[in-house]
Amino acid sequence: MEHFKDFRHTNFKVGDIQLFKNISKDELLKIKQQLDYCPVVTAKSGEIVLDSQSSGACLYVVLSGILALTSNTSKRQLENSTIQYFAGECVGEISVLDEEASTATIAAVTDAQLLLIDSVIMWRLIDDSNGVARNLLQLLSFRIRTTNAQLRNRQKVGEFYRQLSMVDGLTGLHNRSWLNTQLPGLIENAHATQTELSIVMVDLDHFKKFNDQHGHVMGDEALQVAAKVVSAGLRPSDFAARYGGEEMIIILPNTSKESALIVAERLCDRIRHAQVFKDSDQALPHITASLGLATLTEGQDGLAVISSADAALYRAKERGRNQVAL
Template sequence: KDLQEKNKLLKTLADMDGLTGIYNNRYFQSALDKELNRTARNKNPLSLVLVDIDHFKRFNDDHGHLVGDFVLTEFSRVMGANLREYDVLARYGGEEFVVILPETTEENAFLVAEKLRSAVEEQSFTEGVERYRVTASFGIASIVSSAEDSLDKMDLIRMADEALYDAKKRGRNQVAVYSVKKKWYKFA
């Protein structure tokens, strides 16, 4: 029994980001595979949101990496507090995060991302006497059935990344949606 508990702990540690305490990229990749399979089977919608903290390199340069790490951790907490229990929030790398929204249409994914964007923008991260604020850009890709759309994981990530790029290009602190069917972008 002790060995089982240790193995379970090791698995948990292997799936989690050491700094933020949320899922890591490795876990995200596996979870996205599972959700794509479920989407193909059940014909439910699936949305993916890529998130990037705006100008975070400059923030780190200005305030130092310890403050940057604190903000990454608090940012993760704010994001997680505004998601459903079965949504998957993971650190994609550096200041990039990803959210898997199972059974979520493009329209609802937009509402979720806008809620997250607003929550981050309004949040003041306080450490000691210092207060820090950041904003984030969001890129969304949604599908109805991965079999119908013949999309793989990399296609979905690429589309969300293209939308994220457009959100940044249009001034940051925005949500952009990449539509599989229409191949065009919407902005808030």
């Protein structure tokens, strides 16, 4: 940054600086006397004004141009920054107060003229004027609220993408990652509360034959239809996930073997009658489901109860498919 002139040689009014708003004329006159010999510098577009490498505690007041909080000084990044500073606003107040290096990077979006108020003068202004101290506190309060809002937004975005990563893109059910993350907790809770938990494994019968006959696009649609049938047939407290390929897994918390059997048989029947070809009356052609049911027993973990449900699934297949087995 180049030293351009001092504050005496600008047309900028002290009262237009955010930090000196709503202060009496007499106080503004004293403040101007303190600022008159403070340097005014020019920052070129893209130039870093303040970062962790900046030397000396100093407040920067924007007299013209625009600054932005950024992690990248490319023109596009600067222009799209959600936090920008315009004429009358200031940056660097934290560094003045704690005399530590800045933790943020501030750069010029456009060519900008900046008034530099060093820490000695800034502290003198704070000591001499309750109005300056009040405005500084209000500014810091606004900065804290803005930072907190950003953190909340980042948390929401992070949670959105975390949830998105737990959903199977084809069926809309939870995916295997979700299952691996959530099932241990559900199992642990069932053991701790001594409540029943049942698992149902669902496998679409002869699905390879269906794909070979009707194509993989129609096969995907058949899988989506079956997944919708499963989702629609569950309570809000139940869970369904795509286990892999054409296999799905259903978790029924607080559900006995007898109640789970009713759920499984209902789903088996609904899949049998579900319609894939929307442009005809043909039901799922040659697509039915085999379901295996197991209920958590004392000492079992997630892998063990899934293994039990999987063994029951193979018994359903061995008995002719299109049915539920325990």
